Amino acid sequence: RELPQREIAALLDIPVTTANNRLHASRKRLKKELTTMIDAKSTTSFVHLHSYSEYSFDGGRRVSDLVDAAARAGMEALALTDRNNICGAIAHYKACHAAGLKPIVGCELQMDWEDRCYSLVLLVKNKTGFANLLKLVSQIHTNASSATRPSIKLGQLQQRTEGLVCLSGGTQGLITALLGQDRTADALEAATTLSALFADDFFIEVQRDD
Numbered sequence: 737r738e739l740p741q742r743e744i745a746a747l748l749d750i751p752v753t754t755a756n757n758r759l760h761a762s763r764k765r766l767k768k769e770l771t772t773m774i775d776a777k778s779t780t781s782f783v784h785l786h787s788y789s790e791y792s793f794d795g796g797r798r799v800s801d802l803v804d805a806a807a808r809a810g811m812e813a814l815a816l817t818d819r820n821n822i823c824g825a826i827a828h829y830k831a832c833h834a835a836g837l838k839p840i841v842g843c844e845l846q847m848d849w850e851d852r853c854y855s856l857v858l859l860v861k862n863k864t865g866f867a868n869l870l871k872l873v874s875q876i877h878t879n880a881s882s883a884t885r886p887s888i889k890l891g892q893l894q895q896r897t898e899g900l901v902c903l904s905g906g907t908q909g910l911i912t913a914l915l916g917q918d919r920t921a922d923a924l925e926a927a928t929t930l931s932a933l934f935a936d937d938f939f940i941e942v943q944r945d946d
Contacts, residue, residue, distance in 0.1 A: 785815045785840065786857050786906060786941065791824040799824050803831040815840035817857050820876055820886050822869065843869060845876060846887040847910065849926070853887045854913060855905035856930075857941065865899025872896050894933055902934040906943040 784806065788796030797805070799816065806814040814837050816828040825841045832839035842859040860866045872893065876886045904911045904927070914923035931938045 781810065781812045783811050783813045783815070783840075785842070785859065785903060786817050786844070786943070787815060788818055788844075789816055789824045789828070791818040791821055793819065799827045800831050803828070803835050803837060806837060807835040811837065813838035813840055815842045815859055817842040817844045817859070819844045819855075820846060820873065822873060841866060841869070843873060844905070845872060846885060847893065848887040848889050849910050853885050854910035855908035856893075856910070857903035857905055859901040859903070860899065861901055861937070862899045865901075868896035868898060868900055890929070897933050897937075900934070901937045901939070902930060903939050903941040904930070906941045909941060911940065 787802060788794075789799045789802060790796055791799075796802075796818070802816070803814060814828075814832060816824055816839075818824055820843070822841065822843050829839045829841070840859055842857060844855050844857050846853040847856045858869055858872070860869055872888055875892055876888055879886075879888070879892075903909075906912065910926050911923045914920075914926060927938075927940065
């Protein structure tokens with residue numbers, strides 16, 4: 737329930753007039769913030785930056801179907817981030833151009849951290865970034881053995897950050913995993929490390945999980 741001004745004043749040990757003024761100011765601020773959010777939503781186009789196609793082993797929609805769905809939804813661009821491969825990049829590029837969308841080439845890689853693998857999404861910004869992504873994907877598969885999952889080391893990633901945007905990996909990412917283990921300090925350290933590698937091109941990923 738909403739507390740009346742007298743109860744709020746008593747709880748905060750302030751005069752009723754002061755409580756009333758604070759409530760009015762808070763409501764005014766919230767109304768302004770809500771209006772700003774609505775305006776931003778109406779002028780900003782949502783774009784999927786983490787999506788899988790039939791080139792991911794655990795399944796996904798065909799590249800053509802992904803692009804068609806994005807076009808019908810009014811999106812201006814679409815990223816394809818299959819797991820540990822960019823086999824669908826050319827098909828994605830051609831389909832996006834045919835549909836009038838900006839193609840974003842990317843990949844969800846597995847990164848080794850404390851002998852465990854976590855997802856990390858890399859998106860290509862330019863030719864240098866594409867070359868670096870190719871190298872990282874190659875390293876994942878050439879370094880893997882029958883006893884380990886395909887993954888990259890932090891040192892390998894550090895050498896190939898130019899031209900790439902890094903997303904934290906969503907629900908399968910390192911930061912989410914550490915937070916889920918109540919290791920807040922370690923999660924902050926991991927985020928700081930990745931942010932130092934990618935500077936303004938590192939972003940914490942937010943996903944629906946339902």
